[in-house]
Amino acid sequence: xxxxxxxLPVIVVAGLALSFAIPAYGLxxxxxxxxxxxxxxxxxxxVSLNLVNGYMGEFSLGSAGFMAVGAYTASVATVRxxxxxxxxxxxxxxxALFWGFPLAVLAGGMMAALFGLLVAFPSxxxxxxxxxxxxxxxxxxxxxxxxxxxxxxxxxxFLGMKRLTTLPWxxxxxxLTLLVIRNxxxxxxxxxxxxxxxxxxxAELTGVDTRRxxxxxxxxxxxxxxxxxxxxxxxxxxxxxxxxxxxxxxxVLIMVYLGGIASIGGSVLGATLYTxxxxxxxxxxxxxxxxxxxAALFEPLxxxxxxxxxxWRMVIMPLLLVLVMLYRPRGIMGLRELRxxxxxxxxxxxxxxxxxxxxxxxxxxxxxxxxR
Amino acid sequence: MESRLVYALQQSLNALQLGSIYALIALGYTxxxxxxxxINFAHGDVFMVGAFLCFAxxxxxxxxxxxxxxAAMLGAAVLGVAIERLAYRPLRNAPRVSAIITALxxxxxxxxxxxxxxxxxxxxxxxxxxxxxxxxxxxFSSLQILIVVVSLALMLLLDRLVHHTMLGxxxxxxxxxxxxxxxxxxPVDLVISATFAIxxxxxxxxxxxYAMAYPVIDPYMGIMVGWxxxxxxxxxxxxxxxxxMIGAFILGTTEIMxxxxxxxxxxxxxxFTFLLVLxxxxxxGILGQPRIQKV
Numbered sequence: 001x002x003x004x005x006x007x008l009p010v011i012v013v014a015g016l017a018l019s020f021a022i023p024a025y026g027l028x029x030x031x032x033x034x035x036x037x038x039x040x041x042x043x044x045x046x047v048s049l050n051l052v053n054g055y056m057g058e059f060s061l062g063s064a065g066f067m068a069v070g071a072y073t074a075s076v077a078t079v080r081x082x083x084x085x086x087x088x089x090x091x092x093x094x095x096a097l098f099w100g101f102p103l104a105v106l107a108g109g110m111m112a113a114l115f116g117l118l119v120a121f122p123s124x125x126x127x128x129x130x131x132x133x134x135x136x137x138x139x140x141x142x143x144x145x146x147x148x149x150x151x152x153x154x155x156x157x158f159l160g161m162k163r164l165t166t167l168p169w170x171x172x173x174x175x176l177t178l179l180v181i182r183n184x185x186x187x188x189x190x191x192x193x194x195x196x197x198x199x200x201x202x203a204e205l206t207g208v209d210t211r212r213x214x215x216x217x218x219x220x221x222x223x224x225x226x227x228x229x230x231x232x233x234x235x236x237x238x239x240x241x242x243x244x245x246x247x248x249x250x251x252v253l254i255m256v257y258l259g260g261i262a263s264i265g266g267s268v269l270g271a272t273l274y275t276x277x278x279x280x281x282x283x284x285x286x287x288x289x290x291x292x293x294x295a296a297l298f299e300p301l302x303x304x305x306x307x308x309x310x311x312w313r314m315v316i317m318p319l320l321l322v323l324v325m326l327y328r329p330r331g332i333m334g335l336r337e338l339r340x341x342x343x344x345x346x347x348x349x350x351x352x353x354x355x356x357x358x359x360x361x362x363x364x365x366x367x368x369x370x371x372r
Numbered sequence: 373m374e375s376r377l378v379y380a381l382q383q384s385l386n387a388l389q390l391g392s393i394y395a396l397i398a399l400g401y402t403x404x405x406x407x408x409x410x411i412n413f414a415h416g417d418v419f420m421v422g423a424f425l426c427f428a429x430x431x432x433x434x435x436x437x438x439x440x441x442x443a444a445m446l447g448a449a450v451l452g453v454a455i456e457r458l459a460y461r462p463l464r465n466a467p468r469v470s471a472i473i474t475a476l477x478x479x480x481x482x483x484x485x486x487x488x489x490x491x492x493x494x495x496x497x498x499x500x501x502x503x504x505x506x507x508x509x510x511x512f513s514s515l516q517i518l519i520v521v522v523s524l525a526l527m528l529l530l531d532r533l534v535h536h537t538m539l540g541x542x543x544x545x546x547x548x549x550x551x552x553x554x555x556x557x558x559p560v561d562l563v564i565s566a567t568f569a570i571x572x573x574x575x576x577x578x579x580x581x582y583a584m585a586y587p588v589i590d591p592y593m594g595i596m597v598g599w600x601x602x603x604x605x606x607x608x609x610x611x612x613x614x615x616x617m618i619g620a621f622i623l624g625t626t627e628i629m630x631x632x633x634x635x636x637x638x639x640x641x642x643x644f645t646f647l648l649v650l651x652x653x654x655x656x657g658i659l660g661q662p663r664i665q666k667v
Binding site: 053059122125126127129131132133134136138140141143144146147148154166193246247250253254258261311312315317318319321322325328329330331347 | 405411414459462463466467469470472473474476477478479480481484485487493511595596599604606610614637638639640641644645647649651652655656657
């Protein structure tokens with residue numbers, strides 16, 4: 001019991017130390033560090049989308065829209081507001097940038113949460129596929145609005161961000177996201193969100209405030225998508241409306257459903273697998289992996305197969321996704337959760353090892369349970 | 373004043389052309405949804421494959437218009453049935469979202485597979501003499517008339533098929549109750565395959581017509597057009613065939629009119645805001661019925 005109590009904090013702190021050590025001592029190369037940062041950002045995106053799509057059972061396509069709002073807000077804050085503040089308040093620019101960055105990312109998240117309301121209000125009346133369309137419309141509106149706002153670069157995009165996103169920041173935000181969403185899902189409010197998914201009418205009849213549940217889920221999800229956007233913008237150092245198109249949203253959807261919905265562990269796994277596999281299928285990575293082969297074997301393999309992978313990896317990836325869905329329709333984790341991602345209070349009540357995060361293992365739209 | 377009216381009428385003709393293409397694609401979304409309650413997100417890419425089949429038939433094989441159209445429709449129909457058989461049928465009893473994500477995967481696969489085979493945008497040869505007439509200040513091109521006539525003919529054919537044949541009755545029966553209808557001797561698998569074949573065939577036709585109207589095609593062209601056709605289907609009330617046609621013409625008209633009378637970069641903004649307002653006002657689309665939920 002004691003060991004379990006301290007295990008998680010120890011792992012979290014060790015991870016933080018590692019995130020400082022990796023860039024400081026060059027434990028892995030710059031390119032691999034960048035992939036690690038993208039993994040973190042994608043975990044934040046997937047977990048926040050999972051809150052709406054997995055736990056609440058809606059189908060949101062709006063991730064990229066919230067990400068765009070967060071990215072633009074945070075970028076405007078560090079590129080325009082901070083330098084102005086330094087001049088007027090006489091701050092040291094380097095220090096202001098260092099301390100201002102988390103605030104800028106936070107501002108990005110809050111602005112995205114505000115936009116989350118735009119989707120939360122229609123969700124009181126509209127459900128299912130129609131709500132999916134509301135989120136899609138939201139994404140298109142955000143993208144189109146940015147294209148028409150010349151102040152922030154319009155269709156040409158926005159640049160001038162310093163590379164402020166570092167491995168420790170990504171790590172810290174990822175852990176914060178996991179912690180907040182985990183605690184939310186297992187709180188009373190989170191139970192309300194699950195109840196909305198299972199049966200909205202029954203939930204309402206038993207006294208669940210379904211509007212509050214939807215409101216909280218959408219704004220919290222939008223907040224963390226916005227945070228991911230802010231981190232993303234300061235890693236890529238260039239954002240344009242075209243970066244945040246529907247393909248970005250479908251990428252996040254794929255991570256969520258590949259890992260398994262209504263499972264934080266699943267989203268972590270899905271985001272990591274998807275990001276790492278796409279990189280691992282690049283010709284340079286595959287050539288490196290097969291470098292031990294004798295040259296007589298390696299050379300033909302390299303010229304005929306590996307060098308073509310840059311195009312074909314985008315063909316292999318969706319095929320893998322389809323295969324996973326065919327053999328594991330509920331995703332890799334399939335409604336189960338990693339034990340340490342469940343608060344201790346619930347952990348013991350639900351038994352050892354993997355377990356479903358809710359009473360009913362049925363998904364919305366899944367056959368079974370009653371005549372309809 | 374006179375000239376503005378003529379301009380508006382001219383733009384309505386363009387809206388009719390765009391709307392017919394959206395309608396042909398939207399029908400596939402709505403039919404599959406009606407029968408399986410599944411959103412076939414690979415449908416926009418079937419449309420794209422249709423455009424490439426048009427390119428192959430017209431440019432590589434040198435066929436004239438009618439055989440090109442038929443070849444594209446047939447090829448797309450075969451593709452649609454194959455996708456259903458290989459990727460969706462094994463998931464019929466799985467959660468709905470699994471099939472939707474599989475559909476997304478199939479779509480991405482089609483896009484990148486065509487990109488790998490064919491890395492450059494292609495242009496379609498002219499299959500049709502460029503005739504143009506004008507009447508009362510309005511000008512029609514033969515291509516414009518062809519697109520509208522072919523689309524309307526296909527839509528009428530579909531409407532007859534769904535409402536006046538055995539197959540159509542079976543399709544409506546399956547969409548009414550998929551659990552009970554097989555007990556009455558309806559071959560559900562066959563009906564679903566036929567639905568996919570018809571929907572994909574219409575997308576193939578739309579691909580051909582689109583490629584003729586906008587003759588540069590690339591493997592990613594199906595994404596935006598597909599999403600817009602999906603939106604059209606939902607505006608009309610997804611699952612409702614006449615609704616899909618109405619929704620497509622509304623969307624086509626909105627897009628063209630915004631581009632005609634406002635700066636053209638506002639097109640998506642106004643079109644999607646309009647959609648949002650429409651969905652908030654009528655949460656189940658124009659002809660859609662809310663499903664009554666019994667407790």
